[in-house]
Amino acid sequence: MLEIRFHGRGGQGTVVASKVLAVAVAKEGRYVQTFPEYGVERRGAPVVAFTRIDTEPIYIRSKIYEPDHLLVLDPTLIAAIDVTEGLKPGGWIIINTEKKAADFPQFKDFKVAIVDATSIALKHRIGSKAAPIVNSAILGAFAKITGFVGIDAVRDAVHELSPVKKDENVKAAQEAYDVAKAPEEK
Numbered sequence: 001m002l003e004i005r006f007h008g009r010g011g012q013g014t015v016v017a018s019k020v021l022a023v024a025v026a027k028e029g030r031y032v033q034t035f036p037e038y039g040v041e042r043r044g045a046p047v048v049a050f051t052r053i054d055t056e057p058i059y060i061r062s063k064i065y066e067p068d069h070l071l072v073l074d075p076t077l078i079a080a081i082d083v084t085e086g087l088k089p090g091g092w093i094i095i096n097t098e099k100k101a102a103d104f105p106q107f108k109d110f111k112v113a114i115v116d117a118t119s120i121a122l123k124h125r126i127g128s129k130a131a132p133i134v135n136s137a138i139l140g141a142f143a144k145i146t147g148f149v150g151i152d153a154v155r156d157a158v159h160e161l162s163p164v165k166k167d168e169n170v171k172a173a174q175e176a177y178d179v180a181k182a183p184e185e186k
Contacts, residue, residue: 002053003064007083008073011043013135018049020139024149024157025053033058071142073134094141096134101183115141115180124168136169140176151177
């Protein structure tokens with residue numbers, strides 16, 4: 001079973017990202033489970049969402065304590081909370097940032113990939129300048145970096161679940177997929 005935890009802030013599309021990933025994986029014929037964990041339910045408050053993926057039915061009904069991989073939609077959370085709590089050694093941390101993976105030495109025990117999902121969302125006018133919605137872009141990067149879900153399924157799920165600007169969201173996912181690179185890649 002593959003377990004993924006999303007860290008973001010209210011209004012960035014964290015919960016929707018977990019749902020879109022689940023739909024994309026289901027389109028490829030695997031079993032999925034996704035759910036959020038809210039603290040204070042307001043825009044800008046930290047939000048955590050979880051997705052499980054397996055080839056067999058999933059019966060676990062608890063939050064994910066030891067994820068295989070993380071998606072960090074808001075890099076300011078890295079200084080605010082321990083996003084790596086329980087992360088399995090060697091797991092991927094995909095961070096929405098304009099920094100380089102080498103700028104995160106505290107994650108030396110993990111694999112770090114970055115994508116500037118904020119710039120991609122702004123370019124495609126998803127959300128507002130003050131509050132871009134980065135979920136589609138971060139999922140495109142996840143598909144590229146991990147290979148656990150195909151970009152075609154991600155694009156289909158993004159189009160299906162985006163409440164507005166469906167084509168722009170699909171383009172954002174594709175662009176992030178195209179530009180995302182693991183640190184080892186040249």
